[in-house]
Amino acid sequence: MVLRSARGDPQRFTQGMARRLPEADRLTAQRMLARPDAQSALIEDLRESYRQGTTVMAADLLRYTRPWDFRLDQVTTPVHLWHGEQDPKVPITVARQLAASLPHCQTHFGAGGHLMACDHADEILTTVTSAFDQDAKQA
Numbered sequence: 001m002v003l004r005s006a007r008g009d010p011q012r013f014t015q016g017m018a019r020r021l022p023e024a025d026r027l028t029a030q031r032m033l034a035r036p037d038a039q040s041a042l043i044e045d046l047r048e049s050y051r052q053g054t055t056v057m058a059a060d061l062l063r064y065t066r067p068w069d070f071r072l073d074q075v076t077t078p079v080h081l082w083h084g085e086q087d088p089k090v091p092i093t094v095a096r097q098l099a100a101s102l103p104h105c106q107t108h109f110g111a112g113g114h115l116m117a118c119d120h121a122d123e124i125l126t127t128v129t130s131a132f133d134q135d136a137k138q139a
Contacts, residue, residue: 088113
């Protein structure tokens with residue numbers, strides 16, 4: 001149903017989707033969708049996410065609720081965690097608990113919701129590429 005709606009009138013679909021988002025994510029979505037080709041990229045992303053059906057998506061969500069094969073306090077790699085303080089889907093308390101469980105976690109909590117990372121993409125990519133650069137220098 002989601003894909004049928006997106007195929008019919010992509011602009012109307014994305015505008016409707018943005019209106020249904022929580023306030024914390026609405027402005028981020030509007031900024032994202034104002035970019036050239038953003039609507040087509042979003043629809044292609046939705047197409048891919050639904051390609052194997054909703055059963056696969058549900059199985060992915062279940063994996064998050066089951067024990068992992070390692071403990072978080074055993075993670076020795078530095079971790080950067082970005083999280084929106086107004087995220088209605090994953091409350092900030094969950095992110096704080098996760099960060100407290102990771103011994104080398106640097107948090108980046110800020111204004112925004114579930115889509116907060118979209119507003120900080122440049123910062124995130126800079127952080128990731130610098131980590132790769134540091135690893136390359138140490139090798």
